[in-house]
Amino acid sequence: xxxxxxxxxxxxxxxxxxxxxxxxxxxxxxxxxxxxxxxxxxxxxxxxxxxxxxxxxxxxxxxxxxxxxxxxxxxxxxxxxxxxxxxxxxxxxxxxxxxxxxxxxxxxxxxxxxxxxxxxxxxxxxxxxxxxxxxxxxxxxxxxxxxxxxxxxxxxxxxxxxxxxxxxxxxxxxxxxxxxxxxxxxxxxxxxxxxxxxxxxxxxxxxxxxxxxxxxxxxxxxxxxxxxxxxxxxxxxxxxxxxxxxxxxxxxxxxxxxxxxxxxxxxxxxxxxxxxxxxxxxxxxxxxxxxxxxxxxxxxxxxxxxxxxxxxxxxxxxxxxxxxxxxxxxxxxxxxxxxxxxxxxxxxxxxxxxxxxxxxxxxxxxxxxxxxxxxxxxxxxxxxxxxxxxxxxxxxxxxxxxxxxxxxxxxxxxxxxxxxxxxxxxxxxxxx
Numbered sequence: 559x560x561x562x563x564x565x566x567x568x569x570x571x572x573x574x575x576x577x578x579x580x581x582x583x584x585x586x587x588x589x590x591x592x593x594x595x596x597x598x599x600x601x602x603x604x605x606x607x608x609x610x611x612x613x614x615x616x617x618x619x620x621x622x623x624x625x626x627x628x629x630x631x632x633x634x635x636x637x638x639x640x641x642x643x644x645x646x647x648x649x650x651x652x653x654x655x656x657x658x659x660x661x662x663x664x665x666x667x668x669x670x671x672x673x674x675x676x677x678x679x680x681x682x683x684x685x686x687x688x689x690x691x692x693x694x695x696x697x698x699x700x701x702x703x704x705x706x707x708x709x710x711x712x713x714x715x716x717x718x719x720x721x722x723x724x725x726x727x728x729x730x731x732x733x734x735x736x737x738x739x740x741x742x743x744x745x746x747x748x749x750x751x752x753x754x755x756x757x758x759x760x761x762x763x764x765x766x767x768x769x770x771x772x773x774x775x776x777x778x779x780x781x782x783x784x785x786x787x788x789x790x791x792x793x794x795x796x797x798x799x800x801x802x803x804x805x806x807x808x809x810x811x812x813x814x815x816x817x818x819x820x821x822x823x824x825x826x827x828x829x830x831x832x833x834x835x836x837x838x839x840x841x842x843x844x845x846x847x848x849x850x851x852x853x854x855x856x857x858x859x860x861x862x863x864x865x866x867x868x869x870x871x872x873x874x875x876x877x878x879x880x881x882x883x884x885x886x887x888x889x890x891x892x893x894x895x896x897x898x899x900x901x902x903x904x905x906x907x908x909x910x911x912x913x914x915x916x917x918x919x920x921x922x923x924x925x926x927x928x929x930x931x932x933x934x935x936x937x938x939x940x941x942x943x944x945x946x947x948x949x950x951x952x953x954x955x956x957x958x959x960x961x962x963x964x965x966x967x968x969x970x971x972x973x974x975x976x977x978x979x980x981x982x983x984x985x986x987x988x989x990x
Contacts, residue, residue: 588621595620603627611640618647630654639663648672648692653680655699660684665707669695676702678721687729691717698724700745719743727751727773736761736982740785747772760982766793768812773797778820779881781983782808784874789814791834803876803883804830805983815841823847825871825883826854835861847871847885875900876985877966879910891961893986899953900979900986901963904935907988911973924955924962926969933972935964944972 587594592609593616595602602623604616617625626649633641638661646653648670655677658664665685669676675697681689683705691698693716700721703711708728713720715737722745730752740762747769749755755774760783768790771777778798784805791812794802801823804811809829813836815821821844826833831853838844847868848854858865870885873892877884877900886892889903904924908915913928922937934943935955941948942955942964949972955964967977970988978987 590620591617593617593620595625597621597623598627601626603629604632605629607632607637609637611637611642613643613645614641615645616647616650618649624649626650627652628654628657630656633658633661635660642666644668646670646673648694651675653677655679657681658684675699678702679704681706697721700724701726703728713738715739717742719745720748722746722748723750724748725752727753729754731755732757732759734759735763738763740764744770749774762982764788766790766814768792769795771797781876781980781985783982784984792816794818801825801881801883803985804871805876806872806874811837813837813839815844817841818844823883825868826852827871828852828854829872830854833857835863838863874984876983877902877907877988878985879907879988880990881987884910889961891959891963893966894958894963897953900966901953901956901958902966902986904955904962904964904969907964907966907969911970911975911988911990913973924964928973931973933969935962935969937962942968942972 587605592607593604594606595604600623602620602625604625619625628650638658641661641664643666645668650673652675657680659679659682661684663685665687667686667689669692671692671694673692673695676699678699679701681703682701686706687709689711691712693714696716697719698721702724704723704726706728708730726747731754733749736759738761744767746767749771750769751773753775756776758780762785763783764785765788770793772792772795774797776798778800782805784807786805786808788810793814795816797818799818799821803825804827806827807829810832811830812834815838817840821841824844825847828849833854835857846854846858846863846865848865848871849869850867855865868885868887870887870892875893884906886906889906891903893900893902905915908926913926916925924935926933932945937957938954940954941950951965951968953965955962966986970977975988975990
């Protein structure tokens with residue numbers, strides 16, 4: 559009998575052990591204030607929220623332990639609807655996926671120094687309008703701020719990854735990429751669908767991600783950086799671009815300008831040796847400008863794409879007059895940079911501005927007249943004459959390959975134009 563009792567006890571113990579292995583006991587959560595949490599080796603992990611919403615501040619400590627982790631799903635659907643602002647301490651290194659996704663009334667979030675990663679969809683479909691990213695942040699994962707109301711964001715040099723549609727379909731009107739490292743991984747469509755975007759400030763990017771600005775329908779002008787090498791598939795599809803100058807040095811362009819109804823001119827240098835035949839698909843009014851023996855010309859011939867020969871596409875410096883590129887093809891001389899001053903064929907600028915140009919061979923002097931202003935420029939002189947007044951020039955007019963070359967800034971300003979230099983894109987902008 560006693561033996562049977564021992565056997566029964568042993569069977570029950572084994573059975574209970576088996577049940578416990580199949581159905582582990584749920585660890586009970588500790589509570590303090592608005593939070594449920596667990597203590598793990600002297601650190602606290604938040605596992606739940608029991609507050610009433612409004613302005614929510616995640617604590618740095620719970621029960622005397624440093625809060626270092628947030629479990630995924632601490633906010634349920636109802637919680638997300640009542641949170642209006644959120645402050646996250648620097649003890650948290652990673653914001654989990656779907657953290658505040660769908661928190662439609664969340665309009666403000668404060669991220670502290672120490673944060674390193676924002677996981678996928680963390681602030682997707684929220685009402686956040688502005689966020690300051692801490693300098694410690696490295697990763698912004700897929701869809702992190704997609705469909706938020708974000709109007710501005712500081713992208714800094716510490717970022718190593720900006721994921722798929724991380725800022726897609728937001729209210730961003732300007733994007734500053736100038737501080738990003740060239741090694742920062744812009745995965746796929748990081749800014750796709752930002753329909754209010756009008757301005758992009760470039761840095762030292764070498765690759766533009768696939769669909770990078772796809773659907774940015776208000777984007778009408780860009781000056782690409784001269785560091786660029788690859789332009790990805792549909793990088794600028796469905797934009798409002800009218801003219802695009804591809805910098806000398808780019809080697810690969812995929813179907814980057816598909817469905818751009820207002821694109822009229824695309825300038826492609828000889829350095830492009832990998833060009834998709836779909837580069838301007840469904841962009842019927844666009845003409846490609848390229849040199850006669852280039853890879854771009856070959857692709858255009860094979861695929862019956864309209865093109866015009868323009869050997870000045872290989873210029874290392876671009877000049878825009880009222881946002882339109884000046885071609886130097888007929889002048890047989892591209893701009894030159896001498897002593898940090900851009901020199902251009904004299905006739906190119908004067909004629910673009912509508913001036914009448916004559917040449918006084920005896921005095922080696924060019925004379926340009928426009929709207930009551932007469933400008934005289936003599937070869938090798940350090941000054942020019944404007945209606946009888948002498949205007950100094952840092953670099954004198956000079957002959958290069960039998961072309962009269964003059965400092966573009968001085969002559970454009972002589973006729974009242976504003977002149978700017980975009981060093982990142984090696985572009986002179988002349989505007990009246």
